[in-house]
Amino acid sequence: MAEVFLWGALRPSAGGAASVTIEAKSIRELFRKLEEQFPRMQPFIDEGISVSIDGVIYQDDWSQTLPEGSEIYLLPRIAGG
Amino acid sequence: MGKETPFTKREFKSVGTRPVRPDGIDKVTGRARYGADFDMPGQLVGLILRSPHAHASIKSIDTSKAEALPGVKSVITSKDFKDISKTDTELAEILENCMARKKVYYDGHAVAAVAAVDAKTARAALKLINVEYKLLKHVTDVDLAVANKAPVINRNCKTAGVDPAPTKASNISRRSEFGHGDVDKGFKKADVIIERNFRTEQSHQGYIEPHACVASVSPDGNGELWVCTQGHFVFRQQCAQMLGMDVAKLRVTSSEIGGGFGGKTHIWLEPVALALSRKANRPVKLVMTREEVFRASGPTSATSIDIKIGVTNDGIITAGEAELRYTSGPWGGSWAMLGAMTAFACYELENVKTVGLEVLVNRPKTTAYRAPSAPMAAFAVESMIDELAKKIGMDAVEMRIKNAAKEGTQSSYGPVYGPIGIGPTLEAAKNHPHMKAPLGENQGRGMACGFWFNFGGQSCTNLNIGIDGTATLTVGTIDVGGARASLSLVVAEELGIPYDKVKAVIGDTGSLGYNEMTDGSRGTFASSMSAIKSCRIAIEDMCARAAQIWDIPVDKVIWQDGHAHATGKNNNAPLSIAEIAATAEKTGGPIAGHAQIVADGAGVSFATHICDVEVDPETGSTRVVRYTVIQDAGKAVHPTYVEGQFQGGAAQGIGWALNEEYIYGEDGRLQNPGFLDYRIPVCSDLPMIDTQILEIPNPNHPYGIRGVGETSIVPPLAAIGNAVSNATGVRMTHVPMSPPRILDALEKHSEASDEEPAL
Numbered sequence: 001m002a003e004v005f006l007w008g009a010l011r012p013s014a015g016g017a018a019s020v021t022i023e024a025k026s027i028r029e030l031f032r033k034l035e036e037q038f039p040r041m042q043p044f045i046d047e048g049i050s051v052s053i054d055g056v057i058y059q060d061d062w063s064q065t066l067p068e069g070s071e072i073y074l075l076p077r078i079a080g081g
Numbered sequence: 082m083g084k085e086t087p088f089t090k091r092e093f094k095s096v097g098t099r100p101v102r103p104d105g106i107d108k109v110t111g112r113a114r115y116g117a118d119f120d121m122p123g124q125l126v127g128l129i130l131r132s133p134h135a136h137a138s139i140k141s142i143d144t145s146k147a148e149a150l151p152g153v154k155s156v157i158t159s160k161d162f163k164d165i166s167k168t169d170t171e172l173a174e175i176l177e178n179c180m181a182r183k184k185v186y187y188d189g190h191a192v193a194a195v196a197a198v199d200a201k202t203a204r205a206a207l208k209l210i211n212v213e214y215k216l217l218k219h220v221t222d223v224d225l226a227v228a229n230k231a232p233v234i235n236r237n238c239k240t241a242g243v244d245p246a247p248t249k250a251s252n253i254s255r256r257s258e259f260g261h262g263d264v265d266k267g268f269k270k271a272d273v274i275i276e277r278n279f280r281t282e283q284s285h286q287g288y289i290e291p292h293a294c295v296a297s298v299s300p301d302g303n304g305e306l307w308v309c310t311q312g313h314f315v316f317r318q319q320c321a322q323m324l325g326m327d328v329a330k331l332r333v334t335s336s337e338i339g340g341g342f343g344g345k346t347h348i349w350l351e352p353v354a355l356a357l358s359r360k361a362n363r364p365v366k367l368v369m370t371r372e373e374v375f376r377a378s379g380p381t382s383a384t385s386i387d388i389k390i391g392v393t394n395d396g397i398i399t400a401g402e403a404e405l406r407y408t409s410g411p412w413g414g415s416w417a418m419l420g421a422m423t424a425f426a427c428y429e430l431e432n433v434k435t436v437g438l439e440v441l442v443n444r445p446k447t448t449a450y451r452a453p454s455a456p457m458a459a460f461a462v463e464s465m466i467d468e469l470a471k472k473i474g475m476d477a478v479e480m481r482i483k484n485a486a487k488e489g490t491q492s493s494y495g496p497v498y499g500p501i502g503i504g505p506t507l508e509a510a511k512n513h514p515h516m517k518a519p520l521g522e523n524q525g526r527g528m529a530c531g532f533w534f535n536f537g538g539q540s541c542t543n544l545n546i547g548i549d550g551t552a553t554l555t556v557g558t559i560d561v562g563g564a565r566a567s568l569s570l571v572v573a574e575e576l577g578i579p580y581d582k583v584k585a586v587i588g589d590t591g592s593l594g595y596n597e598m599t600d601g602s603r604g605t606f607a608s609s610m611s612a613i614k615s616c617r618i619a620i621e622d623m624c625a626r627a628a629q630i631w632d633i634p635v636d637k638v639i640w641q642d643g644h645a646h647a648t649g650k651n652n653n654a655p656l657s658i659a660e661i662a663a664t665a666e667k668t669g670g671p672i673a674g675h676a677q678i679v680a681d682g683a684g685v686s687f688a689t690h691i692c693d694v695e696v697d698p699e700t701g702s703t704r705v706v707r708y709t710v711i712q713d714a715g716k717a718v719h720p721t722y723v724e725g726q727f728q729g730g731a732a733q734g735i736g737w738a739l740n741e742e743y744i745y746g747e748d749g750r751l752q753n754p755g756f757l758d759y760r761i762p763v764c765s766d767l768p769m770i771d772t773q774i775l776e777i778p779n780p781n782h783p784y785g786i787r788g789v790g791e792t793s794i795v796p797p798l799a800a801i802g803n804a805v806s807n808a809t810g811v812r813m814t815h816v817p818m819s820p821p822r823i824l825d826a827l828e829k830h831s832e833a834s835d836e837e838p839a840l
Contacts, residue, residue, distance in 0.1 A: 005495060007257070007258075007259060007494070007495060008242070008257060008258025008259055008260075008436075009241070009242040009255075009256070009257050009258065012242075012243075012244030016244070052495065052496035054496075054497070054499075055496045055497045055498055055499045056499065056681065056682045056781055057496070057534070057536070057681065057682070057683070058681040058682075059536060059537070059538055059679075059681060060538060060539065060679045060681070061679050061681050064681070071496065071497055073495040073496040075422075075494065075495060075496070076257070076415065076418060076422075078415075078419060078422070078534055078536060078601070079346075079415060079419070079449050079453060079600070079601070080343070080449060080452070080453065080533075080534070080535075080536060080600040080601025080602060080603065080791060081286075081342050081343025081344075081346070081449040081450050081451040081452060081453050081600055081601075081791055
């Protein structure tokens with residue numbers, strides 16, 4: 001089980017919670033279960049969500065594993081110049 | 082990729098040296114080809130008709146007279162593009178920005194375009210197009226746009242990120258919130274609290290080369306686009322979708338680029354050129370004038386930021402809170418969100434809350450500009466930190482050091498930091514001779530910190546070994562700030578050959594897999610990861626070739642210093658790349674390494690800047706007399722280019738801080754669309770900008786590389802604001818701090834305090 005922290009805009013999709021607990025081993029599985037449990041998150045996932053695992057931000061890699069006890073933070077995708 | 086090739090703290094031979102740039106001679110002799118330097122046989126001249134109104138409905142467009150003019154080969158309007166608003170809202174907005182459909186949303190919005198045999202005919206044709214408008218109320222100011230009686234720019238705009246979702250349309254497209262802790266509790270613990278509003282005006286990236294492209298579309302559905310861009314793969318994808326073309330049939334070649342800074346990550350005129358060409362069945366060249374660049378390509382946001390920070394008397398920040406309102410042009414964006422994420426990122430805060438509001442206005446679509454949105458947020462936060470330090474009688478550097486984020490700190494935008502460089506840049510600033518240098522009359526010193534994320538993403542590279550042992554690296558990321566030099570150094574390092582035996586080229590969209598743009602300080606970070614992988618694939622192959630040549634098992638071959646070595650009891654002399662390549666046709670054919678990766682794990686970046694200014698009390702004119710940039714670069718691959726990035730960002734920030742702003746009239750029209758009235762700093766305006774590179778390796782890159790291109794534009798607004806405030810005794814809260822604004826602030830201060838200001 002991993003505690004997944006949500007940025008402000010995602011919280012209404014999870015009933016206002018700042019974090020949710022999800023059983024997932026990879027980013028792909030995390031997104032799939034978030035969609036199942038919190039359908040209102042789907043537009044955000046479709047638009048693109050970055051996943052920070054222990055402070056390292058992954059923008060595109062579904063295969064990344066979520067190590068037991070790691071800090072997982074969902075973030076909006078960012079643009080640069 | 083980081084897992085495949087982990088960081089190893091290796092000793093470098095090529096990386097970290099300062100060889101001559103590979104594109105230098107072409108650029109100083111005029112051989113280099115930029116966007117407008119390309120021509121095709123039978124090419125037409127394209128021109129765009131633009132709205133003179135800030136906000137209006139398009140009642141009708143009559144192009145018949147223009148079409149009838151001899152020499153005109155095609156005329157297009159939005160009707161020449163399929164309406165994709167039902168299938169892809171985001172792309173439809175980009176297209177609507179390139180060519181207005183039902184309404185014009187800003188002065189300069191494109192409404193029609195022509196292609197003719199020469200410029201004179203094209204200009205005459207534009208005058209023959211009759212557009213009937215119904216004028217609508219407009220709003221260009223960020224705070225007026227969110228006021229009660231503001232005209233609503235887009236009736237479909239309902240604020241996202243609010244629960245319950247609003248039912249009424251407004252000019253706020255999205256609300257984003259970040260933070261942790263309890264700011265109310267935090268403020269109760271504070272001994273001193275300051276609350277202020279800061280404003281920054283809209284500025285343009287000010288790249289010297291205007292947008293330019295040549296498009297050619299054949300009746301068989303194939304097309305070519307030669308274009309000045311920061312991302313030709315992205316341009317291909319978007320243009321093909323807009324034109325209904327197969328992605329594979331549109332080949333996009335990038336030109337050299339005379340500056341982009343984020344402004345060339347978006348398409349503006351390319352689909353128009355393609356549509357004109359398709360209709361005319363001739364190639365079409367479109368080049369923006371400088372006026373068009375200002376009126377109709379992407380500036381950064383204008384902002385208004387309400388901020389509140391509390392500290393204890395011993396300098397600990399107990400809470401920080403900000404509402405950041407950023408203009409995004411007529412369509413939604415994520416610019417305020419980035420401001421809200423970056424605002425307090427330099428500090429370790431127990432209680433922090435930021436809210437970003439994306440505000441629609443009748444100005445051109447906001448575009449990324451070097452560390453987009455971070456400089457304005459830093460202006461507010463870093464100005465307040467200085468003011469609070471002064472209020473509690475603490476040195477501003479010491480207060481920043483006391484509160485600086487470090488490894489293990491929960492960032493204000495969420496995740497916990499790994500190894501980061503804010504503390505070391507502050508310590509370096511504290512000990513820098515600049516900090517102790519004496520100041521002259523009317524002079525003040527300021528400093529400020531800045532943060533930027535950096536990111537990675539998709540990259541794809543090819544490495545080909547020539548028969549003489551030289552190496553060609555083909556990359557798909559545009560060389561904006563020296564990538565060809567730094568990637569050549571990486572290949573030289575990896576293969577163990579001299580830098581001048583490597584040639585890095587930018588491939589067209591037909592030669593490589595998809596590459597993301599050169600943005601987010603990702604070019605060298607991401608493409609070097611892919612290049613390293615390409616090299617290692619080629620090395621593995623060359624070891625196998627050597628094993629064949631020596632007739633020994635491949636596991637008896639190792640690679641060292643650019644040579645294959647036989648291990649064990651073999652008595653074979655090492656084979657160089659050239660020797661292995663010379664027999665390639667007999668050992669398996671061409672030697673190459675192809676790699677495609679998603680480069681995640683870009684390390685965040687921090688900088689601290691120090692600046693001295695001199696303010697003329699008679700005119701309000703401010704001159705920067707000394708400037709120092711200290712930044713964490715991870716491993717600096719080519720230190721001269723890294724220093725150039727530091728200096729370039731600082732120079733742009735100085736211009737933004739002191740002079741640059743979009744000025745709109747009451748009629749909503751841009752008043753200063755040219756470099757005469759929109760003044761960017763030139764060499765004579767600036768001192769030599771000193772730099773200090775700190776190398777705190779990024780553990781997620783095999784060489785420890787971080788992006789370096791953007792962070793240096795984040796601190797200057799605040800560093801100069803603090804310097805001006807220290808010189809004059811008046812807190813500056815509005816950027817640019819132009820002479821009239823400084824004089825006005827001095828006068829107001831004088832009236833309020835009934836005494837002369839500090840100068």
